[in-house]
Amino acid sequence: MSAAMEKARFKDVSCLAHTLQIVIKDSVFNQKEVSNVITICRRLVGHFKHSVKANKQLKAARETFHMPQKCMIQDEPTRWNSTLHMLQRVLEQRRPLALVNPGLDRTNGIHLTPSQWSLIEAISEILSLFENATLAISNVGETIPIINSITTSLKENYTLKDMTNDFLASLQRRFGNCESDQCYATATILDPRFKTKVFVSNEAVIAAKQHILSEMDKLETSKISALSGEMESSNAANFTVSSNSSTNFYSN
Numbered sequence: 001m002s003a004a005m006e007k008a009r010f011k012d013v014s015c016l017a018h019t020l021q022i023v024i025k026d027s028v029f030n031q032k033e034v035s036n037v038i039t040i041c042r043r044l045v046g047h048f049k050h051s052v053k054a055n056k057q058l059k060a061a062r063e064t065f066h067m068p069q070k071c072m073i074q075d076e077p078t079r080w081n082s083t084l085h086m087l088q089r090v091l092e093q094r095r096p097l098a099l100v101n102p103g104l105d106r107t108n109g110i111h112l113t114p115s116q117w118s119l120i121e122a123i124s125e126i127l128s129l130f131e132n133a134t135l136a137i138s139n140v141g142e143t144i145p146i147i148n149s150i151t152t153s154l155k156e157n158y159t160l161k162d163m164t165n166d167f168l169a170s171l172q173r174r175f176g177n178c179e180s181d182q183c184y185a186t187a188t189i190l191d192p193r194f195k196t197k198v199f200v201s202n203e204a205v206i207a208a209k210q211h212i213l214s215e216m217d218k219l220e221t222s223k224i225s226a227l228s229g230e231m232e233s234s235n236a237a238n239f240t241v242s243s244n245s246s247t248n249f250y251s252n
Contacts, residue, residue, distance in 0.1 A: 016143050017134040019174050024080045024130055027166035034123060034163060037116050038075075038083060041090050044097070044110045045072040054100070061096035081134075084127040087120050122159040126167070129153050141187035144178055145198040147171065179204035182211050 029035055048055050049072060062069055072093065075086040090097070094117065101111060112120070133146045151171060154164045178184045179201050185208035188194050196205045 016137050016140075016146065020130055020134055021080065023167065023170040023174055024127070026170040027163055028080065028123070028127070031160075031163050031166070033119065034160075037112075037119050037123070038087070040110060040112060040116065041086060041120065042075065044090065044112070045074050045086060047110050048072050049074055057100045058093070058096055061099040062093070064099065065095050067093075067096065080127065081131050084124060084131055087124045087127075091117075091120055091124060118159070122157070123163075126154070126157065126160065126163070139187065139191075140184060141191040141194065143175075143184045144188045145194055147175055147178055148198055148200060177201075177204075180207070182208065186212055186215075 029038075048058050058072075059069060070089065070092070073082070073086045073089040075082040077083070097112075129150050133150060136142065136146065151168065154167050154171075157164045179199055185199075185204055188198065189196060189205070189208050189212065199205045
């Protein structure tokens with residue numbers, strides 16, 4: 001596939017969803033406080049998954065708050081979005097858990113402090129940005145709007161500065177200035193949903209427009225050359241037929 005792309009002179013564009021997953025691995029799980037709270041949530045979920053008594057208590061607590069009986073979600077460490085879903089379910093079940101938690105043994109490391117609850121909310125908010133982005137991706141023209149949207153949201157997050165800074169650094173390392181990439185910029189401008197509205201840099205817009213006009217000129221020149229070649233071939237063929245007819249007439 002790579003050889004075919006190179007031979008056809010097509011630009012090799014990395015999968016945006018896959019690259020975003022690498023960004024998440026670069027930035028989330030190497031943060032100690034984040035890893036600690038995720039570990040606690042895993043133990044908490046595991047406790048209710050494996051203890052029939054604890055699970056019955058949690059069900060009763062849900063009934064007290066007239067909440068639907070949704071099971072706790074155990075994440076798969078190799079799939080970051082499953083960790084997000086686990087954290088979201090833990091947040092959703094916060095009130096029933098608060099009713100059951102006083103009966104838990106805190107020495108088991110499954111007690112969450114108020115600051116840790118706030119941390120879970122912040123982690124979930126950031127990871128949701130990436131999940132929404134990966135679910136929305138359908139073509140290369142969405143790269144610039146998605147990266148710019150994520151970057152803006154991260155810069156406005158003041159809760160987890162270390163983690164958001166790691167995210168921003170990883171995005172910069174993986175994507176660089178994607179607006180200056182002719183492939184991304186052209187695809188975005190030609191997408192009627194976005195055009196130039198999602199660009200941050202006006203210089204990038206000007207450069208992309210010039211590139212598009214240049215490619216259109218090349219295409220028009222190529223078409224004219226092709227038409228001229230066809231006309232020359234047609235004229236040559238007509239001349240040959242005419243010559244053969246004249247020869248046949250005089251020979252008769």
